[in-house]
Amino acid sequence: MPMLELQDIHAYYGNIHALKGISLTIEKGEIVTLIGANGAGKTTTLRTIQGLIRPRGGSIKLEGEELTKLPAHEVNRRGICQSPEGRLIFPRMSVQENLEMGAFTRTDKDGIARDLERVFSLFPRLKERVRQKGGTLSGGEQQMLAMARAMMGSPRVLLLDEPSMGLAPLLVESIFDTIQALNQQGITILLVEQNARMALGIAHRGYVLQTGEIRLQGDAAKLRDDEEVRKTYLGEG
Amino acid sequence: MPQFSPATQRLLRTLLGVAVIYLALILGQPAGLDLVRIVDDIRTTPTNIVQQLIIGLSNGAIIVIIALGYTLVYGIIELVNFAHGEVFMLGAFTALLALSLFTSTTAAGGLTAPLWAALLGFIPAMLVCGLLNAGIERLAYRRLRNSPKLAVLISAIGMSFILQNVGLQLGAFGKLTQVGPQFEFLRVLGSNNAAPKSFPVVLSTENLLGDFIIRVTAADLLVMGTALVLMLALNWFVQNTRLGKAMRATAQNRDAAAMMGINVDQIIALTFLIGGALAGAAGMMFGLYNGTAVFTMGFTAGLRSFTAAVLGGIGNIRGAALGGVLIGLLAAFSDQYLAVRWTNAWVFLILVLVLLFRPTGLLGQESGDKA
Numbered sequence: 001m002p003m004l005e006l007q008d009i010h011a012y013y014g015n016i017h018a019l020k021g022i023s024l025t026i027e028k029g030e031i032v033t034l035i036g037a038n039g040a041g042k043t044t045t046l047r048t049i050q051g052l053i054r055p056r057g058g059s060i061k062l063e064g065e066e067l068t069k070l071p072a073h074e075v076n077r078r079g080i081c082q083s084p085e086g087r088l089i090f091p092r093m094s095v096q097e098n099l100e101m102g103a104f105t106r107t108d109k110d111g112i113a114r115d116l117e118r119v120f121s122l123f124p125r126l127k128e129r130v131r132q133k134g135g136t137l138s139g140g141e142q143q144m145l146a147m148a149r150a151m152m153g154s155p156r157v158l159l160l161d162e163p164s165m166g167l168a169p170l171l172v173e174s175i176f177d178t179i180q181a182l183n184q185q186g187i188t189i190l191l192v193e194q195n196a197r198m199a200l201g202i203a204h205r206g207y208v209l210q211t212g213e214i215r216l217q218g219d220a221a222k223l224r225d226d227e228e229v230r231k232t233y234l235g236e237g
Numbered sequence: 238m239p240q241f242s243p244a245t246q247r248l249l250r251t252l253l254g255v256a257v258i259y260l261a262l263i264l265g266q267p268a269g270l271d272l273v274r275i276v277d278d279i280r281t282t283p284t285n286i287v288q289q290l291i292i293g294l295s296n297g298a299i300i301v302i303i304a305l306g307y308t309l310v311y312g313i314i315e316l317v318n319f320a321h322g323e324v325f326m327l328g329a330f331t332a333l334l335a336l337s338l339f340t341s342t343t344a345a346g347g348l349t350a351p352l353w354a355a356l357l358g359f360i361p362a363m364l365v366c367g368l369l370n371a372g373i374e375r376l377a378y379r380r381l382r383n384s385p386k387l388a389v390l391i392s393a394i395g396m397s398f399i400l401q402n403v404g405l406q407l408g409a410f411g412k413l414t415q416v417g418p419q420f421e422f423l424r425v426l427g428s429n430n431a432a433p434k435s436f437p438v439v440l441s442t443e444n445l446l447g448d449f450i451i452r453v454t455a456a457d458l459l460v461m462g463t464a465l466v467l468m469l470a471l472n473w474f475v476q477n478t479r480l481g482k483a484m485r486a487t488a489q490n491r492d493a494a495a496m497m498g499i500n501v502d503q504i505i506a507l508t509f510l511i512g513g514a515l516a517g518a519a520g521m522m523f524g525l526y527n528g529t530a531v532f533t534m535g536f537t538a539g540l541r542s543f544t545a546a547v548l549g550g551i552g553n554i555r556g557a558a559l560g561g562v563l564i565g566l567l568a569a570f571s572d573q574y575l576a577v578r579w580t581n582a583w584v585f586l587i588l589v590l591v592l593l594f595r596p597t598g599l600l601g602q603e604s605g606d607k608a
Contacts, residue, residue: 072492
């Protein structure tokens with residue numbers, strides 16, 4: 001049984017048909033990437049999985065359990081945590097409080113303390129700024145905070161929306177290294193990226209989204225070699 | 238806006254300036270801007286300044302508690318809850334009815350109630366108003382959450398009309414005293430719906446400072462003390478408890494809060510509950526301090542408290558406290574040195590000026606808000 005499964009998902013923004021029958025699966029332990037141009041529906045897909053947008057058709061299942069009609073906080077409680085587009089950290093809360101909010105629904109104090117240590121070892125920068133207000137962090141630090149906060153929810157599936165957005169190239173490398181490290185610790189990841197080259201570099205499989213539809217799918221290595229992907233998304237040939 | 242040349246703009250601005258000064262001179266006199274009288278008052282009885290400071294702080298304490306309700310709700314859903322002043326008014330009526338159960342007639346024919354009844358009376362006043370406010374949110378605001386903001390605002394204004402009429406009709410229950418002695422406690426409502434209702438006397442009005450020219454009464458201390466306790470309790474709740482943190486998170490980013498597993502609808506309802514409970518407490522405080530309740534009182538209190546919240550920086554709890562104290566003082570000094578009937582106009586002027594020149598208020602929201 002796949003970890004996360006979307007079947008024929010249709011979603012709308014007002015009258016705009018944003019997702020026109022998206023189907024995708026993520027197996028336990030995989031990194032799956034969703035690539036595509038601006039406005040293709042990548043963020044909409046993540047928001048629909050999270051329950052922030054209610055789909056008009058299709059189903060979303062987490063290890064067979066129906067998520068389709070659940071509100072966002074219920075989806076979170078079932079183990080789907082997200083580092084959203086625009087980071088959406090809590091600007092007037094300290095780094096510490098932001099991370100505590102990530103673990104809002106958990107009651108296992110020991111586990112929370114362990115996860116806090118874990119995110120601090122992955123992002124030592126956050127430990128240095130633990131008392132600082134979220135809104136005063138730099139863009140890169142906010143990105144780290146958003147990812148760390150999502151990890152504090154001890155996710156079964158981690159959704160990452162454009163973690164490289166607006167970051168310096170060196171920082172992008174280190175963020176992708178971190179994503180790979182998280183995956184090696186056993187976390188299943190759905191990664192939305194515009195930086196298709198980097199995303200396909202660390203993912204197991206990928207889906208190419210175009211105007212609300214899945215255009216191509218397959219092993220990341222195969223997609224990297226695909227003529228069309230290379231032309232359109234990797235800027236080659 | 239038509240486009241004028243810079244020269245015309247300068248001319249228009251000068252004309253506007255002259256008009257404002259001219260109006261101030263004409264209106265100033267009846268509005269109490271009578272410098273001779275003000276200087277005379279200060280020279281003959283300088284203690285009035287201290288006296289108005291105390292009165293202003295007491296009234297300010299009540300304004301603060303109402304303003305907190307505006308600011309909490311605005312902070313979380315960016316709605317000016319126009320019905321909030323009426324919730325306060327119904328809080329005063331609830332407090333009056335709670336007190337009426339323990340009211341007795343004194344030898345001189347006045348009504349009196351024991352202090353413990355007043356302190357206990359805070360509980361029903363806060364409970365009723367908390368549930369009422371949460372009910373208003375459920376009934377009139379929640380379904381409009383994703384509608385244009387104007388729709389919710391109109392709904393709030395409609396709610397305030399309904400509640401004001403509820404306050405008016407509540408007075409009718411006073412007639413039940415004619416039915417039988419079991420309704421005798423309702424005599425506090427009198428026989429005229431619209432007339433102000435008198436609270437039974439709870440606190441002695443004697444001056445705690447003896448014969449000293451400045452008066453400090455037990456009511457002053459009770460009102461200021463209660464406001465302080467409520468503010469500290471609210472601050473502790475919001476800063477330290479799990480639900481308080483969820484409230485702050487929801488106020489800072491609703492989508493992100495939902496992603497953290499916070500039931501946003503529940504937290505918004507909780508915010509209305511707390512704001513309403515504070516308005517109920519303020520209703521009791523007002524009754525104990527001023528001794529009356531009338532169905533129109535929500536408007537004035539609402540105007541002053543909303544102005545206080547805006548002045549301090551709407552959405553900001555400390556701002557509401559600062560703004561409430563300032564508006565309380567402004568009102569007291571205007572009453573003493575300018576003219577009582579113009580006090581609301583001054584408050585309104587402050588509101589307009591703040592909205593025009595510093596819409597974020599004195600304390601504002603810290604930067605990086607929407608980061």
